[in-house]
Amino acid sequence: MAKPLTPETDELPSALLRVAAHIIQNSNEERPADALLRHELKARKVTRADARDISQLVFDYYRWYGWLKHLHSLYPRIKLAKQLAKKFEERPDSFTAESLQNNSVPPWTKEVMEVSVEWARALQMAPNLWLRSRIGQDQSLREKLGIFEDFSVPGLPEAIRYDGEADLFRSQEFHAGEFELQDIASQLVSMFCAPKPGETWWDTCAGEGGKTLHLADLMQNKGLVWASDRADWRLKKLKLRASRAKCFNYRSALWDGGAKLPTKAKFDGILVDAPCSGIGTWQRNPHARWTTTQKDVTELAVVQRQLLERVANSVKPGGKLIYSVCTLSNSETGENADHFTSIHPEFEPLEVPPALAGAVQSKKPGQFWAWPQTLGGNGMFIAGWRRKSS
Numbered sequence: 447m448a449k450p451l452t453p454e455t456d457e458l459p460s461a462l463l464r465v466a467a468h469i470i471q472n473s474n475e476e477r478p479a480d481a482l483l484r485h486e487l488k489a490r491k492v493t494r495a496d497a498r499d500i501s502q503l504v505f506d507y508y509r510w511y512g513w514l515k516h517l518h519s520l521y522p523r524i525k526l527a528k529q530l531a532k533k534f535e536e537r538p539d540s541f542t543a544e545s546l547q548n549n550s551v552p553p554w555t556k557e558v559m560e561v562s563v564e565w566a567r568a569l570q571m572a573p574n575l576w577l578r579s580r581i582g583q584d585q586s587l588r589e590k591l592g593i594f595e596d597f598s599v600p601g602l603p604e605a606i607r608y609d610g611e612a613d614l615f616r617s618q619e620f621h622a623g624e625f626e627l628q629d630i631a632s633q634l635v636s637m638f639c640a641p642k643p644g645e646t647w648w649d650t651c652a653g654e655g656g657k658t659l660h661l662a663d664l665m666q667n668k669g670l671v672w673a674s675d676r677a678d679w680r681l682k683k684l685k686l687r688a689s690r691a692k693c694f695n696y697r698s699a700l701w702d703g704g705a706k707l708p709t710k711a712k713f714d715g716i717l718v719d720a721p722c723s724g725i726g727t728w729q730r731n732p733h734a735r736w737t738t739t740q741k742d743v744t745e746l747a748v749v750q751r752q753l754l755e756r757v758a759n760s761v762k763p764g765g766k767l768i769y770s771v772c773t774l775s776n777s778e779t780g781e782n783a784d785h786f787t788s789i790h791p792e793f794e795p796l797e798v799p800p801a802l803a804g805a806v807q808s809k810k811p812g813q814f815w816a817w818p819q820t821l822g823g824n825g826m827f828i829a830g831w832r833r834k835s836s
């Protein structure tokens with residue numbers, strides 16, 4: 447039998463350990479660890495170096511949580527998590543496929559999707575940070591931010607991976623609206639939509655507008671993007687972001703997914719970037735692995751179907767309907783897409799724009815997957831249909 451893992455030495459500065467332990471003890475579903483971390487680091491006015499170390503301890507703890515359960519007190523757990531993270535970085539092959547598939551995610555995950563060893567391994571790595579430059583300004587932005595690595599992804603020229611240490615939120619370029627912090631998989635969704643200047647689009651679950659702003663930029667500020675959400679506070683954040691990005695071709699409206707739509711207009715394209723269980727974000731947000739439940743998956747799959755049904759009639763003949771979720775469970779992805787296709791013969795599956803073919807995997811027409819281990823961002827599912835012209 448394998449020896450139970452135990453932490454080795456007591457080399458962590460106790461002040462940092464105490465703050466990390468406080469954050470871990472007070473994190474829960476309502477108070478996610480990343481939000482509490484931001485709050486505590488700001489309130490305690492810690493140095494940048496300490497903030498980085500504390501964040502690392504907290505993220506390592508949740509990333510390696512599945513390997514820690516045999517230890518009953520928190521400090522030894524935090525220390526063991528740090529050691530496992532170091533071991534994984536130095537000798538990733540020392541973790542067996544079985545260990546990764548069984549411990550990196552909660553046991554119920556296997557009931558809702560396939561847990562491949564490639565995905566499980568990617569979940570244990572530190573996530574990449576992605577920026578989105580304005581259209582055609584990627585090279586000048588790289589120069590301004592001192593990004594000299596030529597790391598670019600075919601089909602997504604504005605996606606820039608940032609490996610530096612600077613606080614980009616404080617940069618002059620950020621405040622001038624020259625880039626957004628946006629995961630590459632999220633950028634993929636608007637690129638998939640491929641809106642044209644002058645068209646009218648509806649981003650039905652716009653939230654704080656990550657994709658609204660990208661759609662508007664792709665439309666070169668010509669035409670109109672309707673941005674709706676059930677949360678007013680999110681739309682208020684979109685307003686601030688839009689003004690920083692100098693995006694004026696959008697209109698926001700509250701919509702809770704009910705039968706009364708915010709407009710009777712028909713659209714060239716509708717994006718349903720639906721609320722989901724977020725399994726695709728588990729690399730970036732390891733705390734969510736342990737707060738998300740199988741019930742969330744079941745309930746949200748139903749909400750997603752309803753949202754698609756509500757808006758399908760608002761797509762013009764020849765127009766596009768795009769469904770995206772940053773999750774990977776079967777019921778919230780292919781099963782929902784299959785269901786929609788089966789009851790809507792007036793829609794036909796949409797092909798992926800050729801430039802993006804290398805960024806996604808597809809087993810069925812109109813259904814596309816992006817995985818952390820291949821694209822280097824969040825896991826994302828996209829389905830697309832076109833309303834037949836007659």
Ligand SMILES: C[S@@+](CC[C@H](N)C(=O)[O-])C[C@H]1O[C@@H](n2cnc3c(N)ncnc32)[C@H](O)[C@@H]1O
Pocket residue numbers: 632650651652653654655656657658674675676677680701702703704719720721722749
């Ligand atoms: C995946 S997030 C959207 C992210 C956003 N599109 C972006 O790119 O930044 C899903 C959004 O759906 C909203 N939402 C949840 N339930 C909804 C419903 N029934 N009707 C409309 N919006 C809903 C949430 O408030 C949340 O902002």
